[in-house]
Amino acid sequence: MQSPAAVSAFQLDPLPFRERTLVNGLRVISLEDHRSATVAVNVGYRVGGKDDPVGRSGFAHLFEHLMFKGTKNSKAETIDRITEDVGGYNNAYTADDLTNYYEVIPSNYLETILWAEADRLASLVVDETGFHTEREVVIGEYDQRILAEPYGMLGELVTREAYATHPYRRGVIGDPDNLRAATLEDVVAFHSTFYRPDNATLVVVGDFDSAEFDGWVDRYFGVIPTPPAAIPRVADEEPQQMQERRVIHHSASAPLPALQYAWHIGPATDADMPALDLIETLLGMGKSSRLYRNLVYTSQAATNAWAGADWREGPGLFEIRAIASAGHTLAELESLLDAEIESLVRDLVDDEELLKAKTQLYASMVRSRTTYNDIALQLVRSSIVRGTPHALDDDLQRYDRVDAVAIRDAARRTFTVANRTVVEYHPGGAQ
């Protein structure tokens, strides 16, 4: 299928990380490198929006904010003091399946940060004042990201409609009314249920000495006990969708109509993963991509168009989104998108285009190693969403093995009308 020269161009050694598990169940992944005097520390917890307590949509994300509010041994915002104030930064994000806390710091502060991360895992303290202030901040974040952004509701509408029963339908940002109903007792219960060593993955990449690092991990994390109770896991299966679902939404702030499709796909460990990632690339990556060429460039019906496989621990979604150009209609976008999908289902992609997509994916894998934190973020995600950091090792080979038939077969399994959810986003306010 490919010339030998093309195959040999895809050279990328697996990330040379070490992995060990402490007696208390904490998974530790580390990659020592001395290109610069910084280090990236990530602590990923296997808890996300899908694990929100019933009637508390958005709670995992609210909880993420509370992890900055102090411990038995330190004041609120200690993490900010020992990152920002020494020349580093920190942040955290909550996804459907995981919550990840990360810091990038000058490497002489590694021991300090390991202490602080262990400390907030072991002895978080939240008081009423901190809880109420942060709850308002999170509701403000909802207003800013969902209400104030012209297309902010689009993603929420898709997941709410596409998932009939799975908790993924509630999204991560959640519901302000649910958040207002949350109590301090919910916070304590959530921390003791999910914030425990055997539900966490520590990833450290950068400038440190491995032996010294192992000692610090044992000293600060090794002493944290593991509770006896089992960790509750979402086991819901999403029932197979039998017919198209369609949502029609009117937005006061969107200047132009937008259309989004979502099809159910398997979990991140699905055998179709490499083929669907290549389809995402064929459709959406670069000026040569099919969506750009046909929707944005040739017909000029869209100002932009985007495709993406949203891989999750449970069932995921393959999504396509297009925003219309002025003077173009949703009906035009829909028939253009349908033509793209039909082509994937009907025709075999030619060798040249497939090689192009593989080359693009290879280049993005190389680029994803640019900073220590880029590397740490993918190790955390792979560990939690795909079950092991080693899932990354073979991605290049997995992509390289996909041929045109595999792509067409994956498209046929995925892109049926009965399997899709459509959101029509019309400008012009509520009706």
Added chain:
Amino acid sequence: MSAMPTAPPPRFVPLPKLRETRLANGMRVIAAVRSDERSSLRIPLITALLTFDRGSAGDPPTLAGVAAMTASLLAQGTARRSALELGVAVDAIGARLDKGASFDAMSCVASATVASFPAAFDLLAEMVREPAFAGDEFERIRARSLSDLRLAYSSPSSLARLVANRAISGESEYGHPVAGTVASLSAMQREDVIDFHAHAFRPERATLIIGGDIAAEEAFDLAQRVFGDWSRDAHPDRAPRIATAPPPRRRVVAVDRPEAGRTAIAIGRLGIERASAHYYHGIVAVSALSGYSGRLNQEVRVKRGLSYGAGAQLIARRGPGLIMGSTLVDHKRTIEAVGVMGDALATLVEAPPEGAEMAARKAGLVGSFSRSIETTDGLIGSLADYALYGVPLDELKHYVERIRAVQGVDVRDFADRYIVPNPCIVLVGDISSYREQLHEISDDVTIIEGHDPDLDHTI
């Protein structure tokens, strides 16, 4: 849990080695070679950045957006390839080609894996030296730019920045939006773009910086092979006119957006030139205001929950730039938030940062600079900035000491001169919530309602 451990002294960071040469046609070439011998992780990537020291400040007064249109059109085909063919050529090697216009410069970037870099570099040169500027592509980009303007105008935050820039910079070469306006884009001709290209894209105006996984000699050879034979006919230079911005005065400009979810607040003022002796004072002053721990965010978000975040920016240019604080708040709390932001800015004069706060802000700046120059793209970006503004390249070595030299009194003087007095306050949101209270902020109130602001003229 034991007490918090203390940190040992910082570890040593090797600075990249810089080498430079000049081609016979005047192009300056800089190779930024990273010392990666201490790394176990090879990153086989190379980036080249080519900048020209003419930008949107050189847009003709009635044709805002010419520089930006020129940049956009570079990717829309060359003498040898149509726009689609160029897109295929770039993607087939997994490269990235970018281009952009700022007020002071035009920039083009090629980035690729080691094996693909020579081909990517050829494409960069083709795009810069032989753009097609085809008529149908001009119309396509004009239509897309008009659509993009609608999107930008529909975001209260981006509209507030554009309005503040115009209100503060007035009729100076920095007043118009880089992206143009509906009127200017509609009036523009293809010939305007060709003319701009002829005067801005010239080897003697260019600096080429190559960095990443490549040796200096190899970078110089590539530059010579691809750009060595580039010469252009003489073309009258259009140096940007340096008109002066109006003297700052305290005023309010409110743009009515009844449909907006929240009100965007921008509080800005005429700032400094990049070459100003006060540049590092400004950097430290603005850093005391910005970030999660910055004074603006502390007052606006942490203490009062008025917003999800608030911060400030220093934009230094060849001529005087801007200093701007911004946030996004509930319409009903807009007046309160303006007061809180103004008070937070004033604290720089009343109580300039000292001691632990000053140490923290400086460490933050040094850390963020260090992280930035650790990546090839960040390093090249800093070098391009130095080259553009005539700063010696060894500023890289001096950044840390220059930041450390700034004192509280420098911050106070800077704020007293450039941040606190006579700010322009721009509000974009549902003004029905606060129309009656606008006079509490200033006697000088301009309300824009029922239509988009006219950014072709001073406000």
